[in-house]
Amino acid sequence: MKKTMTFAAALLAASVLSGMASAKTLVYCSEASPANFDPGTTTGGNDFDASSRTVYSRLVEFKHGGTEIEPGLADKWEISDDGLVYTFHLHPGVKFQTTDYFKPTRDLNADDVVFSFDRQFNKQNPWNGDKYLPNLTWDYYTGMDMPKYVAKWEKVDDLTVKLTLTEPNAPMLANLGMDFASIVSKEYADQLQKDGKMADFSTKPVGTGPFQFVDYQLDSVIRYAANPDYFKGKEKIDDLVFAITPDATARIQKVLAGECDVAPYPNPADIATIKANKDVTLLDQAGLNIGYMSYNTTIPPLDKPEVRHALNQAIDREALIKSLFQDAGATPAENLIPPTMWSWNKDVKTDTYNPEAAKKVLADAGLKEIQLWASDRVRPYNPNFQRAAELIQADWAKVGVKANIVNYEWTKYREEGKKKDRPGAFQIGWTGDNGDPDNFFATLFACSAIGVSNYSSWCDKDFEDLIQKAKKTSDQAERTKLYEQAQVIFAKQAPAFLLAHSQVYAVVRNNVTGFKMDPLGIHRFDGVDKSE
Amino acid sequence: MLRYLLNKIALLIPTLVGITICAFAFVRLLPGDPILAMAGEHGVAPARYEELKEQFGYNLPIWEQYARYVGEVATGDFGVSISSKRPVLEEFKTLFPATLELSFFAMIFAMVLGIPAGIFAAVKRGSWFDQSLMGTALVGYSMPIFWWGLLLIIFFSGYLGWTPVSGRIGLQFFFKPITGFMTIDSLLHGKWDAFRSALSHLVLPAIVLGTIPLAVIARQTRSAMLEVLGEDYVRTARAKGLSAARVIGVHALRNALIPVVTTIGLQVGTLLAGAILTETIFAWPGIGKWMVDSIFKRDYVVVQSGLLLIALIVMAVNLIVDVLYAVINPRIRAA
Numbered sequence: 001m002k003k004t005m006t007f008a009a010a011l012l013a014a015s016v017l018s019g020m021a022s023a024k025t026l027v028y029c030s031e032a033s034p035a036n037f038d039p040g041t042t043t044g045g046n047d048f049d050a051s052s053r054t055v056y057s058r059l060v061e062f063k064h065g066g067t068e069i070e071p072g073l074a075d076k077w078e079i080s081d082d083g084l085v086y087t088f089h090l091h092p093g094v095k096f097q098t099t100d101y102f103k104p105t106r107d108l109n110a111d112d113v114v115f116s117f118d119r120q121f122n123k124q125n126p127w128n129g130d131k132y133l134p135n136l137t138w139d140y141y142t143g144m145d146m147p148k149y150v151a152k153w154e155k156v157d158d159l160t161v162k163l164t165l166t167e168p169n170a171p172m173l174a175n176l177g178m179d180f181a182s183i184v185s186k187e188y189a190d191q192l193q194k195d196g197k198m199a200d201f202s203t204k205p206v207g208t209g210p211f212q213f214v215d216y217q218l219d220s221v222i223r224y225a226a227n228p229d230y231f232k233g234k235e236k237i238d239d240l241v242f243a244i245t246p247d248a249t250a251r252i253q254k255v256l257a258g259e260c261d262v263a264p265y266p267n268p269a270d271i272a273t274i275k276a277n278k279d280v281t282l283l284d285q286a287g288l289n290i291g292y293m294s295y296n297t298t299i300p301p302l303d304k305p306e307v308r309h310a311l312n313q314a315i316d317r318e319a320l321i322k323s324l325f326q327d328a329g330a331t332p333a334e335n336l337i338p339p340t341m342w343s344w345n346k347d348v349k350t351d352t353y354n355p356e357a358a359k360k361v362l363a364d365a366g367l368k369e370i371q372l373w374a375s376d377r378v379r380p381y382n383p384n385f386q387r388a389a390e391l392i393q394a395d396w397a398k399v400g401v402k403a404n405i406v407n408y409e410w411t412k413y414r415e416e417g418k419k420k421d422r423p424g425a426f427q428i429g430w431t432g433d434n435g436d437p438d439n440f441f442a443t444l445f446a447c448s449a450i451g452v453s454n455y456s457s458w459c460d461k462d463f464e465d466l467i468q469k470a471k472k473t474s475d476q477a478e479r480t481k482l483y484e485q486a487q488v489i490f491a492k493q494a495p496a497f498l499l500a501h502s503q504v505y506a507v508v509r510n511n512v513t514g515f516k517m518d519p520l521g522i523h524r525f526d527g528v529d530k531s532e
Numbered sequence: 533m534l535r536y537l538l539n540k541i542a543l544l545i546p547t548l549v550g551i552t553i554c555a556f557a558f559v560r561l562l563p564g565d566p567i568l569a570m571a572g573e574h575g576v577a578p579a580r581y582e583e584l585k586e587q588f589g590y591n592l593p594i595w596e597q598y599a600r601y602v603g604e605v606a607t608g609d610f611g612v613s614i615s616s617k618r619p620v621l622e623e624f625k626t627l628f629p630a631t632l633e634l635s636f637f638a639m640i641f642a643m644v645l646g647i648p649a650g651i652f653a654a655v656k657r658g659s660w661f662d663q664s665l666m667g668t669a670l671v672g673y674s675m676p677i678f679w680w681g682l683l684l685i686i687f688f689s690g691y692l693g694w695t696p697v698s699g700r701i702g703l704q705f706f707f708k709p710i711t712g713f714m715t716i717d718s719l720l721h722g723k724w725d726a727f728r729s730a731l732s733h734l735v736l737p738a739i740v741l742g743t744i745p746l747a748v749i750a751r752q753t754r755s756a757m758l759e760v761l762g763e764d765y766v767r768t769a770r771a772k773g774l775s776a777a778r779v780i781g782v783h784a785l786r787n788a789l790i791p792v793v794t795t796i797g798l799q800v801g802t803l804l805a806g807a808i809l810t811e812t813i814f815a816w817p818g819i820g821k822w823m824v825d826s827i828f829k830r831d832y833v834v835v836q837s838g839l840l841l842i843a844l845i846v847m848a849v850n851l852i853v854d855v856l857y858a859v860i861n862p863r864i865r866a867a
Contacts, residue, residue: 027703033825035615042615044829133617135587142580202617217709218626219817219825220700241703245815246825249682253690254697411568 024530025239026512028523029251029260033219033244036133037205039179040120043139048179049523050242054224055097056182056207057231059088059113059161060173064527065516067288067341067435069173073108073183073208073231074161079474083168088113090159095229096185097212101204104187108208110155115186117153121146127189132198140180144433168472170479174436179522183208210235210526220244236529255280255507261530262515264506264523268328274507283506285517286331286338288432290440291381291499293392293425294417294455301365302424308494310361311370311425312351314399320391321500324383330500335487336440338501340519342476343437343483348491350498359399370396371424372403375413381429381502388427388499417455425497426455435520437483441467445495458495533858540854544847551847552605555839556598559832588614601836610837615829620837624819629712630700631811631818635803637734638742643796646746650753650792654761655780665750672747677806681740681813688736695735698815702729737814741806745799752795756788763787790860797853801846 032046039052052058061072074088094108119127120141129136141147149172151164165172175181188206192198205213208231211224222242226235243260245251248267255263256277266274266282274282295302295311302308321330331339334350374389382388386407393403406424408416417426432439443449446467447459463486470482506523508515514528567584585591589600604611610620653662689697696702700714705726710717715734718726760766761784769783807820815821819838826834 025703032828035613035829036617041617134612135614135617137584137587199617215706217817218623219821220815221703223706243699243703243815244817245698246821247682247698247813247815250685250698250813250815253685257689257693257697259697259699259703415568 023238024236025241026237026262026525026528026530027241027243027260028525029245029254029263030222030242030523031244031248031251031265032246034222036202037213037216038133038184038202039182040116040138040141040184041133041136041202042179045521050222051205052179052182052209053522053524053526054209054211054240055205055213056184056209057094058177058181058183060177062177062435062518062520064524065518067174067519069177072177073113077173083170083472083474084165086163086165086172087156088161088163090161091231092159094208094231096188096208097206097227097229099204099206099212099214101200102185102188102191102206104185104206106187108183108185109158110161112183112186113161114153114155115189116181116183117141117146117150119184119189120180121150126193127198127201133202138180140178140433144175144178144180146175168474170471170474171434171436171438174434174439178434211240232526235526237525240525252507255509258509261509261512262506262523264504266505266507268326271327271505279510281508281510283508283515283517284329284503285519286340286501287380287504288338288340288435288519288521289381289429289501290333290336290338291330291379291427291429291502292333292336293427293497293499294458295425295495295497296422297456297458297493297495298420299423301367304365305493306361307365307367308497309351310358310365310399311367311396311401312494312497313354314358314362314401315392315395315497316353316355317499318353320388320395323391324388325500325502328383328503328505330502333498333500336444336490336496336498337437337483337487338432338519341432341435341437341440343480343487345484345487348487350491351494355395355399362399362401367401369402369404371406372396373406373408373413373417373422373424373426375408375410375427377410377413379429380431380504382427382499383502385427392425418451418453420451420457422455422457428455429499431521432519437479438467438471441483441486442471445490456495458493460489460493460495463489463493536858537855540851544851547847548844551840551843552602553598555836555843556601558839559836560594605837605840610841611833613826613834614831615826615834620834621841623822623834624838624841626712627817627819627822629709630714630816631804631807631820633713633715634734634737634741634810634816634818635800635807637738638740638803638806639745639796639799641738641742642745642749642799646749647753647792650750651757651780651785651788653750653754654757657758662754666754669747669750672743673751675743677740677743677809678813680743681736681810684736684740685813696729696733698733698813700730700733700816701726702733705729737810737816740813741803741810744802744806745796748795748799748802749792753788753792756791757784760784760788790857793860794853794857797849797856800849804842804846 030046030049034047034050035042035044037051037055039048039056058072059074060069063070073091073094075091077086077088079086090108090110096104096108098104119125120138122128149165149167149169151166154162156162185206189201192200210227210230212227214223214225216222221244224240226238228234245254248265249270251263252266252270252274254260271282274280295308297303317332321332335345335348337344372389372393374385389405393405396403416422417428430440430444443453445454445456445458447464450457450459466482466486470479473479504517504521506517511531512528518524567581567590589597612619613623649665653665656662685697688695705723707717707721710720714730715727718730766779766784769779807818808824810816811818811820812824819842823835823838826838
């Protein structure tokens, strides 16, 4: 017996040692420090990469590299016929991470799910306000209109949760895949509350995700280890390190020098160098964004679709995109939503460059002068509003329209731009939140968004009917059809000039496998492996 | 001496008030409403806007906001970061040792090269060495830090592979901070390879940050030395038949160093300003990078209190320099 024990111990030691020898570390050069590690309280993509996508899981998840919904902590769910009640069935036996600071005594259950959402809106919940962290705003929970749509969360039994809505809202499922909907541990929260250390909840995270938190040196390095109890199976990487490197050039030099394995957002100027290097691969994808220019459709002569079409036709879009995005490139936009999003209508084409035709229509309409709005801020969907304005101004001058450029600082710009009676053409754009088409169509062009984020003050009955119907329909095939029709109307009515979907890039060393670009702009390391 | 000191301290009070007003006003003069700026493209509903305005105290009259702010600062409360929700002072204390360590090495680099170069240029006045040194110093002084840093990274780290690209220490080294100084902590933990790694990470950022002070120190040493070399006592020393090394090293240098010490003290402000860019390029986790990040995040509380804390440090250093100067040169005290 003793011999067997000794042998077993030796075997264990050997396997531990060999494990140590081949411990795989993946280093990700992230672009900024996370604000904290509680995804309910933060808003930045870099915050989410460091918390929700590593440490936490959600009821439903986005398919890796796509925007489709797939099961997460919920194995399956049912939606009632009236679209008001969602019943989620949790995966049994899911363990929260065991760390130096928390040892879970029970598996994930419905209490954790209810708590994860309750804390974000219920003012009576001690985790909602100052007792936890000062000045909490729960931006995404309110920003996604959850208070308006959610009537209640209920525990049916340990592994069943029921969500009741105030009105049907098909994008709800996509919302539940978003970072703010990460499921946290109620047991951990209770323990911290008892110990009077509530703030630790945001600095020492505990979740059910693929990696568990080890250490964070402020503004410098974040360390994670593979979660041995991960319910989808332990990751192939043993250690994950985020080396925070804000300068884009330094980030790329680090990948080229082998100091990190993956880095996001290279400078356009470095793209040629990266492509020429044999040790790394440049990944790219059309981002989940759109740059566009809204015409105020209520002020003549811009109220006439033919005038708006003519203004679009007068712009040499290809040259404009080339000048704005340079080596980084961008996908010319045919629709409001990018081609990576489901329901993108491949048959719809936006106006093509035709200054001759435009000139005649504009002369007939008597359009001689127009305001053209530009701001100072660099946005992912438009790196230079001012440059764009100058090029469009030159194009319009060729067809006899004098554009007066109006400049404001970014915040003031949007404040002025959203006013119903704002004249002229207003450059703006959008980066999607949850991969649901509703997040583009309804947020940007619903009648109710006039004065908020519908910068065209455009309210078209047919378009509105379609997008509202799609919002209330839970069947995705049915919704796809509705959105496809909505895109046809949008193209016909042209409430805006569509510019482009900018490319997003990441640089990956060639010995890394399984890393995928994500249309939602997140960086995930589940399923990623590295060879020597 | 005491009177001199009290006088200097009394003069700091209006400066301090001025700084609180500047830090406070600067943040409020930034274009755009802070709450709308935080909200981004999403915008914010009017009712929610009012709620947030009240929560952050922006609904109060401006003088009341200022009074509140001064009251808080006076009691050592520098506020809580809007983005991280951690106390600003706590973040500052965690990050400041990194800036201090980098500044220290940058200053060593500037002094070790700058003082001998300045002396040599003065002694060999008008020679090709003097002329090329002064030319180089002018270039160094006007060098854009951002460009210089990236150039060094691309050449030494990217092309030659001699130095690490960025960061404070190799990622394989992982120990709890004791003093916050990576070079000291690695030694306290008895890890020599970690110490070497920390030093190698310091090379490029210290050179970049030390470049401007190096140019200033070299020029200042040269001109102070030239002035002293023309003095009677130097001529006397020479006439006594002392060796050139002794004349320059003992008689001239000791007197020439007085203005150089002041210059070095005044370079602290330059170092902190330079740290903002240097730290951002080299991913150095200090207060410079912290300020830049906070500006991009529109974290007004951190920007406001960070400015104040940095200004306090510069003021404290300047006070120490004034005192040291008075100690070295008694004539100042009487004036």
